Amino acid sequence: MTDHAEFLRRAGDLLGPRGLTCDADLVTPWLTDWRGRFTGKALALASPANTGEVSAFVALCAEHRIAIVPQGGNSGMSGGATPDASGDAVILSLRRMDRIRSLYPESRMVTCEAGVILQVLHEAAEKERLRFPLTLGGKGSATVGGLISTNAGGTQVLRHGAMRAQVLGIEAVLADGSVFDALVPLKKDNRGFDLKQVLIGSEGTLGIVTAATLRLLPEIGGRCVIWAGLGSISDARQLLVHCERVAGERLEGFEVMPANSLAAVLDHLPDARSPLAGVHAWHALIELVAGAGEEERLADLAESLLTQPFEAGLVEDATIAANETQAEQFWRLRDSIAPAERAIGPAMQHDISVPVERMARFVEAAVPQVEARFPHTRAIAFGHLGDGNVHFHVLAPAGAPRGQWEESEGKEISAFVHDLVTEWGGSISAEHGIGQMKVAELGRLGDPVALAMMRSVKQALDPLGILNPGKLVPLAPEAASP
Amino acid sequence: MTDHAEFLRRAGDLLGPRGLTCDADLVTPWLTDWRGRFTGKALALASPANTGEVSAFVALCAEHRIAIVPQGGNSGMSGGATPDASGDAVILSLRRMDRIRSLYPESRMVTCEAGVILQVLHEAAEKERLRFPLTLGGKGSATVGGLISTNAGGTQVLRHGAMRAQVLGIEAVLADGSVFDALVPLKKDNRGFDLKQVLIGSEGTLGIVTAATLRLLPEIGGRCVIWAGLGSISDARQLLVHCERVAGERLEGFEVMPANSLAAVLDHLPDARSPLAGVHAWHALIELVAGAGEEERLADLAESLLTQPFEAGLVEDATIAANETQAEQFWRLRDSIAPAERAIGPAMQHDISVPVERMARFVEAAVPQVEARFPHTRAIAFGHLGDGNVHFHVLAPAGAPRGQWEESEGKEISAFVHDLVTEWGGSISAEHGIGQMKVAELGRLGDPVALAMMRSVKQALDPLGILNPGKLVPLAPEAASP
Incomplete structure (x- = not known):
């Protein structure tokens, strides 16, 4: 047992009363993940105000061998930001670091601290007639640091990639408290291993993301949302290939759901109705976007996109959202599948x-x-x-x-x-990460060579094992077996 | 001193006469880099026929502590594929592994072995009306494995990214001979650290790339090449920003050269002439591309792209290549700068x-x-x-x-x-890598935190130090000082 009192005293001196608390009222809300599936205990909640404080605090944790659970908006899906039951770890919240340090419209880049909330980032970009091309349900709470640490996905990955593709530069505090500063983005840089790639998606097990430079895109001129009824998911796949070929870069989303998901949503949302009159085994929601000044071509594109699939009998029925309100209604159906099911x-x-x-x-x-x-x-x-x-x-x-x-x-x-x-050669975690929820399954099913590499890299960069222990990286084979 | 004779006997048994040679006539051509700046010695030249042989050979090298210098087309720019003078290392050539394992036109993916030459890949894609969106001067010799290991760039990075952006999946042999198989690409996979990213650009110091799955793009419908004369490189920068805003995804290249570079090229190529009549301090070569069926819009785009910069006095003069022959003449001027200078x-x-x-x-x-x-x-x-x-x-x-x-x-x-x-916050190697040429400079100028991370990762994944020693990773500070 390390001397927690001495650690807490020093940490309090370092971070001040706003930066460190053991008050149960303040700590408790962050001990349970938002879906209520994981609950732990914590020695304290640390909320440093800047990178320097994170650095000094991590160095102090290293000295005292205190485990650190980094946390952003606490809206992760796999319990990656929830401490274990021991009560020996500190939660390191990045939420106080919520400053947008700079936004360069001409270079289409924004540098922001880890605690910036996704919704805030969206709004900052919109003010400059730009957009940040990643969104997801938890955008009101998810933070930039959490999105990077989990390599978050969402509904725009098809066209723009996951969070990894948005990250141009990164600043992170490593396990010894040193600051890895690769925040100024270089479009080309072949000076060795691309270390920021290892930090992205590492769920706080290799370092703590404190800031990032992200790419922005020009605002869109307009979008066109199509709802199509199909006979099978294989037909949906064929339609997708067709859309990719014809619409190319203008295809921004392609989501599918089976008939029973739609039925559950319609039961769940009394004011909603199906976009199509008939019954179809599968439904596809297709979003096309156009750059500024290209809006008019979009409607033509949507029409011509559907002609051939209609004639070939691939699409049973389809409708194009007449306006933005209807487009949002279509997306609301898609976004309500999870809550509708939970109600069942x-x-x-x-x-x-x-x-x-x-x-x-x-x-x-x-x-x-x-x-x-x-x-x-x-x-x-x-x-x-x-x-x-x-x-x-x-x-x-x-x-x-x-x-x-x-x-x-x-x-x-x-x-x-x-x-x-x-x-089938797939992944047990496409976009939600491993956290604590899937770490045993990853140990059971992961490629042994990849697991060995992961353990080596983890050991190399966090030799004391203080960064988010128990998350993401399955223990060594012998230790992992029950 | 390890027992080289015993090692060579076992390696010969493993790889057969085609797979291992010590014949000076066969080995010598690969002891010097193509620019003739680095020459070394080698114990032997190994040319395994498949991944299994690479794996077994690396395991044998590990057992005997034999250093391995992986080599593709030997057309690197920094001596990364040239052995040192000791003669204790083997060259591991991937050139025999030159098979395109599969090409899926619908999914726009190709899986090929490390030894596939870039030009061959281009041709295979073109047969399917697709294209591989990376090219460079050495395309007749550069191999897929070398391009990945050096994260090669070229003239299409502006639009399509460097080699890293083309790699969907990877197969590599690690320092103990184990095979890291992440060849089947998953568009989304959050099962831990993205290990393939560490291998890309690691110049054979962490593993030996044996195969890769690469993305392909639809063939282009046409291109339009513009040559512009400008008063300064800052004006060129302003023109670039304008082109990015107006042409968006259709802007595929933007290259610049000063007046004296163009003059040197014109001296060097007696049959070439300047695209513009007057004298300009700087020149920009701009390439726009269009998808199939969009060719006609391209000429309009090029015209409208130049209108505003002309009126604003940003562009002093400009011309649009009238046909493909002229477009190639413009590019030839750009591509001849390096040889023209070497002649001076x-x-x-x-x-x-x-x-x-x-x-x-x-x-x-x-x-x-x-x-x-x-x-x-x-x-x-x-x-x-x-x-x-x-x-x-x-x-x-x-x-x-x-x-x-x-x-x-x-x-x-x-x-x-x-x-x-x-x-200025930049990189001493944008696209050519570090190899042996810049390793001391990287040690001198690199961020100490990043260098420490690199050394840790190198030590973790190649604890015996047999993978391309002396390349890319500067030694520990004490060892590196003279």
């Missing part, structure tokens, strides 16, 4: 990917396999078909007890789904 | 970058500083202004003895240029 009953949710061209076949194969293996469950897959990433949810049999079912049959189901995904 | 006399060449928006000011500041500090030299900068990357050449005073000058005053000049670049 317990479900196991899997954020999975397989190679893009295999996803339709994977869904067609996996859904009946899961439902046959676990009678009375219902498997549905929806989401980012264009990224080879679906959210694969398995709904509990009617009447299954919430909480209990997830811990018993639910776990078996997840293992079964993860096995299937692995057989 | 000795020069120190620097491949440098600074933040894109600072490059024009950097050139305007650095050229007179260098020429003042080293009288009778002439500094010229040309190249990829849109990437913040120029080739900054310093020509020797007239009559300076070739060979001798580079080793004396030349070295001082390079140190001076690298100091300047570092002050």
